Each structure stands twice: as structure tokens, then as C-alpha cells.
Amino acid sequence: MLNLASLCFPDQDKSCFYCCPPIRNPEADPLDNIEEKRCLLRANRKELQNNLADPHEISGEECWGLGFLDDQEKQAGCLLHPLRHQGHDLRHLTGYQFKCANALCREAQVFTDLSEAEQKFCLDLCQGMDSFQYSSRSNPLMCLLAWDKEMVQIIIRDSLKNEFAVQPIDKNDKSPNPTQKSSTFTNKYEFLWQKLDFRLDAFLTLLVAGQNGLNFLRDNLDDYIQLRDDLFLELKNKSTRLLTISDTPLRPVHKLKIPLTLSRLLKFGANLWELPSGCEKEILQHIENKLTTFLP
Ligand code: SF4
Numbered sequence: 609m610l611n612l613a614s615l616c617f618p619d620q621d622k623s624c625f626y627c628c629p630p631i632r633n634p635e636a637d638p639l640d641n642i643e644e645k646r647c648l649l650r651a652n653r654k655e656l657q658n659n660l661a662d663p664h665e666i667s668g669e670e671c672w673g674l675g676f677l678d679d680q681e682k683q684a685g686c687l688l689h690p691l692r693h694q695g696h697d698l699r700h701l702t703g704y705q706f707k708c709a710n711a712l713c714r715e716a717q718v719f720t721d722l723s724e725a726e727q728k729f730c731l732d733l734c735q736g737m738d739s740f741q742y743s744s745r746s747n748p749l750m751c752l753l754a755w756d757k758e759m760v761q762i763i764i765r766d767s768l769k770n771e772f773a774v775q776p777i778d779k780n781d782k783s784p785n786p787t788q789k790s791s792t793f794t795n796k797y798e799f800l801w802q803k804l805d806f807r808l809d810a811f812l813t814l815l816v817a818g819q820n821g822l823n824f825l826r827d828n829l830d831d832y833i834q835l836r837d838d839l840f841l842e843l844k845n846k847s848t849r850l851l852t853i854s855d856t857p858l859r860p861v862h863k864l865k866i867p868l869t870l871s872r873l874l875k876f877g878a879n880l881w882e883l884p885s886g887c888e889k890e891i892l893q894h895i896e897n898k899l900t901t902f903l904p
């Protein structure tokens with residue numbers, strides 16, 4: 609039975625442990641050095657009582673509190689979580705209790721905001737995965753959720769409209785490739801993962817696909833990329849002018865009154881990390897005008 613409430617623990621067969629430790633190298637992936645990691649998760653479970661008797665601060669490389677949660681070594685997660693200790697939170701023993709308790713990735717937030725049917729579509733993409741495959745950011749579901757709620761919903765609707773839906777897994781299926789079904793999904797939308805980047809494109813593609821559909825975006829991809837790159841340069845030039853004439857204080861772009869996806873575009877696309885507060889309207893108007901040259 610699927611637990612649709614949580615991306616972290618989708619079912620009894622797997623869990624996500626990507627955000628442990630919270631001070632980790634963001635480039636590290638659970639599929640890196642997988643056998644070494646498996647041994648570590650096994651050892652941490654076995655050695656828990658010894659480690660509790662002699663706790664130490666964790667590093668960004670690993671945490672002694674992260675281990676397999678069951679004898680079958682299906683789910684991996686925090687062995688120090690209050691749910692495992694009659695409500696006593698032992699995560700302070702690692703030195704990072706606050707960060708541990710507040711770690712919630714953007715993908716999990718997006719997932720929570722989806723409808724039950726959309727969540728089920730998402731989790732069906734992960735049938736047959738183990739906890740390592742599930743936790744990896746190469747998991748097609750995590751790739752999908754990175755595009756943020758509205759774009760995720762457009763992609764799901766597009767999938768269903770085109771009668772592509774992941775079929776329930778056949779228990780007698782001895783296929784050597786349990787992730788085949790999610791590969792079909794990945795291939796179908798590979799232009800999103802291969803040619804675009806959610807950090808640069810989630811805001812603009814939502815405007816394009818929201819108005820004209822995903823097929824329009826796919827069919828005009830090269831023109832879209834050209835327009836996007838031109839826009840980055842124009843925004844950069846505009847910021848130079850804004851910085852010269854504005855006497856309002858500078859704010860980090862993620863604190864402006866704009867969607868997260870637009871702040872990412874400004875940072876990672878136009879390399880703008882601070883802008884004068886109050887410039888939001890002008891930026892949005894510029895983008896809107898630019899898109900009118902592209903949209904039919
Ligand atoms: S990375 Fe996200 S989905 Fe995974 S355990 Fe952390 S909060 Fe949950």
C-alpha cells in the first residue's frame with residue numbers, strides 16, 4: 609500500500625536518504641560508491657549501541673546515524689530519529705540536530721502540493737527501485753519534481769493525454785531491468801532533462817508550455833534556447849541600468865517578490881544575485897515582452 613503523504617518514505621520497499629547528512633557535498637549522489645555505502649549503512653545499524661555510547665560529530669562525508677532501518681535492508685534512514693526512540697530525538701548527538709530536523713528538499717515540498725492522483729503517477733515511476741536508486745537525483749521522479757509544481761502538473765497531464773501511463777508492476781515480471789518503465793518516461797521527456805536545465809528553464813518553459821503546450825516547446829526547442837540565452841544577456845544589461853539609477857537597497861534575488869523559479873533563472877542564467885528591491889515589475893514586463901516575439 610502506497611503512503612501518498614511522503615516522498616521520503618513512499619512504501620515499505622524503499623526510502624530516500626539523499627539529504628543525509630545535511631552538510632553533505634551537494635554533488636554527491638547515493639549511487640556513488642554504492643557497495644561501500646551499503647556496507648556503511650549495514651555497519652551503522654549493527655554498531656548503533658556502541659556509537660550511542662561514544663557519539664561524535666559527523667562530517668559532510670557520512671553520518672553514523674544513517675543506516676538500514678529493517679533487517680531486509682530495504683529502507684535506509686535516520687537511526688536516531690525520535691520515532692525510533694519513543695519520542696526522544698537523538699540527532700543532537702551528531703552535532704547537527706537543527707539541520708537534520710529541518711531538512712526538507714524542494715522536491716518533497718512540490719510532491720506534497722500535488723493531488724493524490726498526481727502523486728500516484730509520480731510514485732509509479734519508481735516501481736521496482738531500491739532505496740539507492742530511489743534516493744538518487746538521477747531517479748526520473750526527482751528529475752521531474754525539480755521542475756516545480758505547475759510544470760510538473762503540465763508534464764503529468766501531457767503524459768496522460770498521450771496515453772502514456774506507467775502500468776502497475778507485474779509481480780511475476782522477471783525483467784532484468786526493473787526501471788524500464790521509468791526509462792520510457794525519461795526518454796519521452798528527455799529534451800527536458802538533456803537539453804534544458806530546470807534551474808534556467810522552469811520559469812520560462814512554464815510560460816511557454818502553459819500557453820502553447822509541451823509539444824510547441826519541444827517542436828521549437830532550438831528557437832526557445834536562443835530566445836532564452838538572448839534574454840539572459842538582456843537581463844544582465846538591464847540590471848546594469850537598474851543598479852545605476854536605483855536608490856533602493858539591493859536584495860538577494862531569492863528575497864524579491866518573484867517565484868523561486870524566476871530567482872533561479874536570474875542567478876544561474878543571468879548571473880544576477882542581487883537586484884534593487886522594487887524592480888520585480890520591470891523584470892517581469894521585460895520577460896513578457898520577450899516572449900511575445902516567440903509565442904504565436
Ligand atoms: S532528500 Fe527530500 S525526499 Fe529525500 S529524504 Fe530528504 S527531504 Fe525526503
Ligand code: SF4
Nearest residue numbers: 628629671674686708
Ligand atoms: S542524524 Fe539522522 S537525519 Fe541527521 S544526518 Fe544523521 S542520519 Fe541524517
